[in-house]
Amino acid sequence: MKESQQADQKRLRELERELQRKEKALAEAAALLVLRKKAEAIWGDREDE
Structure with a gap:
């Protein structure tokens, strides 16, 4: 029983x-x-370039 509690803990x-x-x-x-x-709001979406 005690081993089971220790394993659970x-x-x-x-x-x-x-x-x-x-x-x-x-x-x-x-x-x-x-x-x-x-960053996108500041510099725009760089993926378009």
Whole structure:
């Protein structure tokens, strides 16, 4: 019983770390999209050239 609880707690910690990592990656992607939109607003869409 105690081993099962320890395994569950370990799995929970692993999932929490994974969630934090993914949240950081999502925040970074969102920031990059905002910067891209700002750059396009300033300089225009460079893909047309």
